Amino acid sequence: MSGAILSVEGLSSGYGAATVVREVSLQVAPGEVLVLLGKNGMGKSTLLRTIMGYLRPHAGRICVGATDVTGEPVHRRAAHGVSYAPQERALFQDLSVRDNLRLGLSKDRDFEQALGRVRRAFPFLAERLAQPAGTLSGGEQKMLLVARALMTAPRLVLVDEVTEGLQPSVVDRLATVLRRAAAEERRAILLVEQHVHFALSVADRYAVLKLGTIVATGSTRDPDAQAVIESQLRV
Amino acid sequence: MNGAAVLTLGLDIVTTAAILFTVATGLLIIFGVMKIVNFAHGAFITLGAYAGLVASELGLSPWLGLPLAFLAGAACGALVERCVVRPLYGRPLDAILATWGLGIIIGELLTLVFGREVQFVGSPLSGTVDVLGEAYSVYRLFLVVAALIVGGGFAWLLGATRLGLATRAVIMNEDLARGLGINAGWVRFITFSLGSGLAGLAGALITPLSSVDPNMGVPWLLNAFMLVMVSGASLGALLAASVLLGGAQVVISSLASPILGGLTIVVLAALLLRVRPKGFAR
């Protein structure tokens, strides 16, 4: 797929000697949402961290657009238009909402324009720019996280388990925002999820990760998608 | 003790705190961002002092010595960050050792150029001024202003500029900052250069009070180091530590003995850390 924003080929990665992700290949095209499903400890977050550059792959290649970024440092990947919403401790708790958002951008002068996008997605954030991020509720923090990831008008957005512990209304809101970012703004989005229904409502395609390998893929519009995923994830 | 003595003591506390704060700020900012202790800080102070000396021997205005000292420290710091500190990132104890080795090298180079003997630099502001009826050194009072400028400048840089925001982000969570496109390596480079420059500036500021010799930085290094240890990465905490520990130093020096006074900061800081590992930070 030559038009893909993200293409990963034969990627293996892990911590030290331990291999957690084994020979994963995947592509995400502009305007497409791919969701990675899998139980805890199966390598989903490790895969995202490797794509973002926090972990050096043991083998394989990562390209963003036409650029091979496999050996590039994290901040260079961000400059290539990759944004990343990690799962844990992902906000600067002591900084204000405004400063957290500003950090998503590379230049302050784009702020007002970008704020317009944020206002459309999450109107409450624009009202509370001066508040320290740490004083927001859990759901509000997740929305701020997604807002920051979308702030830069990135080409590729990596989102790690954004729905965890959230109430249904917030999950719905996030689903709408992510959907719209893909459909209207042509962003490529790679989601990691455990929440099957959220995943199916947002994504175009799914991949199930088990012990670091992709064991099933398909379109979320397939009538049996849910059945396939749940049989792979069964407790 | 009469009123005049109390007034002098109070002024001594304020000016001593200001000097300590100025001397320690550069070390604090490097420790805060890079999590390493720059033991070459003392040598950068000495370097700044000699820069001031050179300026005065060239017949330049004593005020010109200050930016010159800053530049000398910053240039030297930039070089050091590239060559020595960068490979040691992640080995904090080895970084202490390597920067101490640098301190030795800088000290010996200064000795080679300027000789071992103690030299003096004139003060840009001499004489005394009347403070509530007491004559007090103008230059010491000027140092309070200098400390306010340094502290205020840093607070502005950190609080109101894009670079400052990036720096705070790196201090709080480096991984996250990198993920947002911040070049943490660049932030560390700037920080180290700025911190070293500040050490040089502090060296030029303190020389009119004492003298210049190739080892003058070492005692300052120790006090600054202890102050930074109890302050974490916070400028506010450093101010509090400078006032409290510096104040204790002045009081003990004048009431008990100067030698005990010289130990006050290191001993109090070590005990404070034993009881309260976070020190004055929060």
Next chain:
Amino acid sequence: MSRVFLVALLCLAAVLAGPLLLDTYTINILIRSFLFAAVALSVDLLWGYSGFLTFGQSAFFGVGAYAAALCFSQFGYSPWIGLLSLVAALGAAALLALVQGWLSFYHGSTPLYASVVSLVVPVVVTQILFSGGIFTGSSSGLTAYDTPDFEIEDWFRIAGVFMVLVTTVAVIFVRSDAGRVLVALRDNEARCAYLGLNTARQRILLLVVTACIAAIAGWLYAGSSGVVAPELAGFVFGTELVIWVALGGRGTLLGPVLGTILIDFTSSYASGSLPFLWKLLLGIAFILVIVALPQGLIPAVTGRLRRKRAENVVPGLAAAKPRPRPDPDQVAIYLDSVSRSFGSLKILEAISFKARPGELVSLVGPNGAGKTTLMRCLSDGAERSGGRIAINGHDIGTLPPYRCVGFGLGRKFQTANVFDTLSVAECLAVARVRLHLPSFWRRADTLELPQAALDILRATSLDQALATPAMLLSHGQKQALELAMVVALEPSVVLLDEPTAGLTQQERRQIGGVLTDLAITHGLCLLLVEHDLDFVREISSRVVVLHQGRLVLDGTVQDVIASELVRTIYAGAAHG
């Protein structure tokens, strides 16, 4: 071992014969070099072996030197006064070391803080010497006091013999079973604490012993030179010692000793002809070594690292006397409304449950549910904010980890937590230190381990790799080694944090078999944090579910599988 003695004898012969061959100037310098080398050795024991970077050994040298100089200048010299001053030197140094140790080492202290204190000590000692007026001679120190009337050649022999003896004893010690514990402390202090070792006490003891070595060297210095000055106790000398050790090769003992003699000896010649340049070159060499050759110059030049020790004999494995099975009626783990909060954030709230011997309890729940926090609370009394925890009926109060281990607890961490530079056999031997005091002068030729630990080694073929350094093991082998180390403690309660993370299917099955065996055959009580619910289902006898810091379910595997709640938590099916 016999090689060590042979080398030591040759060195002794050399220092005894030395004065016959050397001129007086050289002899004078070498006396000082020998004594400095002994202090450098003490720095290497602390820094190279136990990982404590100290700038403060000079303080003890100074204390020893001033103890001699003060006694001799006050009372003149007689053999009795000499003995008295030596006792004073050792007593003062030991006391100072105790104070420094108390300040530096406690549960939760950081290496940086310990180094900070090591800087403070010499500063304080020198300032005290400065303030001593005529008594200590202030900044000019003491000279022209009575000294033992030995010839310079005798002093050379005394200093040389002292240095050789101390070095020999140190070499024998670091190669002994007890010496391995130092390296274990350096590699992973937390693991040591969770193997039931009182690490703070060990570090303080080591500091006291090394302080005494430095003090004797100082005492000899004062006696032989007839001059003492405050700089001898100063932190500049303290850092110089560190530089010599770094150049000679930290963690090799002989490197620092030879390095110090070489550098100090050359210095006294070189600083005459090119005074500043010499120090400059030394500084540059030091930085190059720290940045590029952290193992030091001498090992780099001779190409011989201590790691490939010839004496790395592998002990034979033997089964230890089996312990009685834990009393099945005893409550092994008891938690009563345990809570943990950071400020207003509640990580754990009102967790209560009990577990008995022979049970294999799995602790499950999504990320952030508080599972690892609960493990931490169970093994470190200072961790929880409220509630009561008892292990085998012992209330853990606010006791540190090594005391909790003393109650029969073993903890396996999430990431394999072993001693990287020790061999498999050595790692296991360190785990046995709590139960058997190790030898200080030799290595045991058999390693007694409980049957369960032997079984783990056999099942994972680690028994074939006893001489392999732990850092060269695969991830799965490291996990198995750590488990074997925990079992070697002969615990009755074992906590395991994700023992299968990053393992292959086959390794998972092996670990699963080992765990069920521990519970069923050996009657241990196991509490396991696990994400892999298939694994949980296969091995658990009971499952406890945590969610957002609360215990939401405590039941059998069937209860959990049938639970709608658990499915909700895990699959997010609430919105279906």
